[in-house]
Amino acid sequence: MQFRKKKTYEDIYKWRRSQNGTCFYCYEDKAVAIPLVGNKGICQECLDHFRIGHVGTDRHLITHLTKSTRSHDETVLWLRKHGIKLAPAGYKDGVHSYMAINNPGIFDHYHDIIDGSADLNTVDKKTALKIMDSYTDIEIFKDGDIRISY
Ligand SMILES: [Zn+2]
Structure with a gap:
């Protein structure tokens, strides 16, 4: 293999x-x-x-490979270079939050649900799981450190 x-x-x-x-x-x-x-x-x-295929699945390796980045901007650049689309999701106390998009098709199609303007209960359970899996919440710190949720 x-x-x-x-x-x-x-x-x-x-x-x-x-x-x-x-x-x-x-x-x-x-x-x-x-x-x-x-x-x-x-x-x-x-x-x-x-x-990178799925930011949540690949999180250990991404964290390792971005160890050498020294600022928020450098880490963002690294992720973009590796094909990851980031949707900004807020900024607080020096920490930038993003949704890292794993599946742009699903993410765009169900954007109303993801941004909260439509109810997740309007789709079946399988679709709901797909929607949740289409992005991963991440935080990027001033010093370039990254924290990836799962
Ligand atoms: Zn191998």
């Missing part, structure tokens, strides 16, 4: 407990290039091909 982009939310802790390889991105037993949870993580080959 080779690198597979994560399209939906996947629980990395659940994967860690499974016997499904040492690499979260190819599920093979390979030397770990960057440990993400315990001693499991991502292998070098997957790291070379890595593309």
Whole structure:
């Protein structure tokens, strides 16, 4: 197997407990290039091909890869360069909040529900889950640190 982009939310802790390889991105037993949870993580080959697929699923690796960014602007630039669209969601005490968009099609289509002007109860449960999965809440600090919700 080779690198597979994560399209939906996947629980990395659940994967860690499974016997499904040492690499979260190819599920093979390979030397770990960057440990993400315990001693499991991502292998070098997957790291070379890595593309962000779902900000919540990829959060450990994104946090690791943005360690060297030193300001809010640098972190935002890094995310944009890696193909992530950010919708600003507020600013308070030096912390910028964003919705990082995982699935632009769903996010745009159900924008009324996401911004709260329409009721989530108007869609079925499966659609509701898809809507919740279409973005991930993140916070970016002045010093470039990032906190990704899940
Ligand atoms: Zn791998």
